[in-house]
Amino acid sequence: MLKIVPTTPYTDQKMGTAGLRRKSKVVTQPNYIENFLQSIFNTIGDLSGHTYIVGGDGRFYNDVAIQKFIKMAAANGIHKLIIGQNGLLSTPASSNLILKNKTDGGFVFSASHNPGGKNGDFGVKYATASGGQAPSSISDKIYQNTLNITEYKIMDVSDIDLSKIGTQKLGNMIIEIIDPVTEYVEMMQNIFDFSAIKKLFAGGFTMRYDAMNAVTGPYALRIFEEILGAPKGSVVNYHPLPDFGGLHPDPNLVYAKDLVDIMYSDNAPDFGAANDGDGDRNMILGKKFFVTPSDSLAVITDNYALIPAYKNGIYGVAKSAATSTAVCRVAQSKNLPCYAVPTGWKYFVNLMDSKRITFCGEESFGTGSSHIREKDGIWAVLFWLNIIAATGQSVEEITLEHWKKYGRSYYMRFDFEGINTDIADKLMSNLEHKLPSLIGQTFSEYTISQAAPFVYNDPVDNSSTKNGLVIDFTKGEKITFRLSGTGSSGATLRVYIERLDYHNFYDNPQQTLKGLFDIAMEIAEITKYTGKIEADVNT
Ligand code: VG1
Ligand code: CO
Numbered sequence: 001m002l003k004i005v006p007t008t009p010y011t012d013q014k015m016g017t018a019g020l021r022r023k024s025k026v027v028t029q030p031n032y033i034e035n036f037l038q039s040i041f042n043t044i045g046d047l048s049g050h051t052y053i054v055g056g057d058g059r060f061y062n063d064v065a066i067q068k069f070i071k072m073a074a075a076n077g078i079h080k081l082i083i084g085q086n087g088l089l090s091t092p093a094s095s096n097l098i099l100k101n102k103t104d105g106g107f108v109f110s111a112s113h114n115p116g117g118k119n120g121d122f123g124v125k126y127a128t129a130s131g132g133q134a135p136s137s138i139s140d141k142i143y144q145n146t147l148n149i150t151e152y153k154i155m156d157v158s159d160i161d162l163s164k165i166g167t168q169k170l171g172n173m174i175i176e177i178i179d180p181v182t183e184y185v186e187m188m189q190n191i192f193d194f195s196a197i198k199k200l201f202a203g204g205f206t207m208r209y210d211a212m213n214a215v216t217g218p219y220a221l222r223i224f225e226e227i228l229g230a231p232k233g234s235v236v237n238y239h240p241l242p243d244f245g246g247l248h249p250d251p252n253l254v255y256a257k258d259l260v261d262i263m264y265s266d267n268a269p270d271f272g273a274a275n276d277g278d279g280d281r282n283m284i285l286g287k288k289f290f291v292t293p294s295d296s297l298a299v300i301t302d303n304y305a306l307i308p309a310y311k312n313g314i315y316g317v318a319k320s321a322a323t324s325t326a327v328c329r330v331a332q333s334k335n336l337p338c339y340a341v342p343t344g345w346k347y348f349v350n351l352m353d354s355k356r357i358t359f360c361g362e363e364s365f366g367t368g369s370s371h372i373r374e375k376d377g378i379w380a381v382l383f384w385l386n387i388i389a390a391t392g393q394s395v396e397e398i399t400l401e402h403w404k405k406y407g408r409s410y411y412m413r414f415d416f417e418g419i420n421t422d423i424a425d426k427l428m429s430n431l432e433h434k435l436p437s438l439i440g441q442t443f444s445e446y447t448i449s450q451a452a453p454f455v456y457n458d459p460v461d462n463s464s465t466k467n468g469l470v471i472d473f474t475k476g477e478k479i480t481f482r483l484s485g486t487g488s489s490g491a492t493l494r495v496y497i498e499r500l501d502y503h504n505f506y507d508n509p510q511q512t513l514k515g516l517f518d519i520a521m522e523i524a525e526i527t528k529y530t531g532k533i534e535a536d537v538n539t
Contacts, residue, residue: 013146017344017485019125027122038152039145051080055089056109057215057278058240059116074173075153084180090279092376093184110278113250117243132349132373191309196389206269210259212249216279251283275377281365282377286395294324297361306390314358322496323363324409342467350460407502414535416493424491427529
């Protein structure tokens with residue numbers, strides 16, 4: 001039954017910010033996924049006695065890839081797989097299962113917030129025993145192995161039935177099919193005050209949760225409607241679909257438009273939220289009110305004492321460098337350390353493992369804590385519901401009070417998409433080159449105080465990572481430039497802009513950041529390089 005299949009390398013299997021992410025058309029090429037998985041197995045080495053968690057977000061090719069994975073795992077001598085029923089697991093649920101079962105790691109088949117389907121994207125996230133995605137030191141080795149691969153091992157058997165909960169065997173390998181939701185729900189019940197949130201809903205509180213036809217639907221239905229008693233119909237788009245029903249499961253003001261329109265209408269519910277494809281991102285909305293992810297992290301940090309699991313204190317906080325400084329002002333006032341790391345959740349893992357931080361977040365709609373080693377969309381939604389239940393305030397009241405106390409970081413991200421890769425690289429190297437000469441220069445009302453690449457030295461493993469270029473201005477304004485590491489074709493330039501205001505809280509963010517946006521366009525010569533006069537996506 002064991003088959004050894006000769007193969008030749010693909011040269012494009014380098015992992016990005018979060019695993020391997022490619023067009024479905026690329027991933028479905030012969031031996032593509034097999035090569036990549038075998039390269040991971042080869043990198044790990046001896047797999048005997050190893051157990052892994054396996055699942056995916058239900059997108060196109062999830063079912064095919066997971067069958068290949070199972071047959072290859074058995075052929076490579078893996079001891080046991082724990083698999084979400086029907087091949088489904090959210091990224092946070094997988095991280096929880098890795099830690100709880102002390103497995104050797106896990107695999108989530110997902111391209112996260114990228115669109116799915118035949119013409120969309122597919123991806124693989126590989127996590128180690130830490131519960132977090134493989135650090136660069138490991139993903140670099142995997143990449144080297146993808147370049148040298150000559151064969152892969154697979155069991156020549158028919159597909160495994162993933163629909164029934166229970167244990168079965170493939171050769172010597174044990175396969176345990178589990179309900180993907182149960183243990184995740186238990187974990188959430190141990191963190192938050194479910195009875196307070198239940199009372200909130202019993203008192204008539206309303207919410208709309210958009211699962212975007214992605215993996216969180218079953219989790220959200222169970223938690224919000226069945227357990228917490230949110231009115232039936234509060235959770236929408238809860239069937240994970242291979243093409244996400246045509247939706248782009250990226251929870252932001254642009255792609256979660258249906259939800260945003262409802263939340264800004266006159267009969268908006270009290271609370272709105274959405275998650276992304278694999279359930280690690282979140283968007284928080286109130287009635288006619290949007291909370292930026294950077295502010296959400298700051299509000300969460302400020303209110304940790306309201307949450308049962310954190311009420312005795314937190315170690316510290318961290319943000320990706322591009323995320324606004326709002327959370328650091330809270331940390332400072334509470335005498336907590338605030339770290340800035342490169343973009344990508346894997347950079348938080350060492351800080352959590354070494355008990356330097358409890359909460360962390362990214363501007364890209366990612367928020368989480370050391371309960372697991374991935375960002376966690378539903379966790380963030382429950383955190384807000386718990387704050388609301390404990391304070392009796394609305395989303396807007398909570399955020400406004402926060403701004404009055406700490407100032408408001410007006411913050412936006414501008415994405416320039418579909419740029420030729422060489423041109424994007426030239427734009428960045430040109431900008432990097434001229435950074436030193438910018439220091440001290442004044443552009444309209446803003447004077448540059450610092451301009452340098454962002455370099456992170458990990459305090460735990462001493463690795464050093466360079467990610468993005470940062471320009472600081474004298475009054476705390478900040479512009480960060482970096483290239484995306486999750487795209488599946490061409491390059492995306494991300495420009496992150498922040499401006500702090502202690503007095504005006506209701507300005508239009510796009511307008512108040514316009515001056516700085518123009519400076520970013522000018523300094524980086526974006527139009528000259530890309531031909532674009534504005535960004536493609538503003539969030
Ligand atoms: C983006 C975000 C980053 C996030 C990553 C993975 O990366 O900016 O903050 O960690 O996606 O998110 P990039 O390199 O394209 O900017 V997920 O939801 O795919 O795990
Ligand atoms: Co995601």
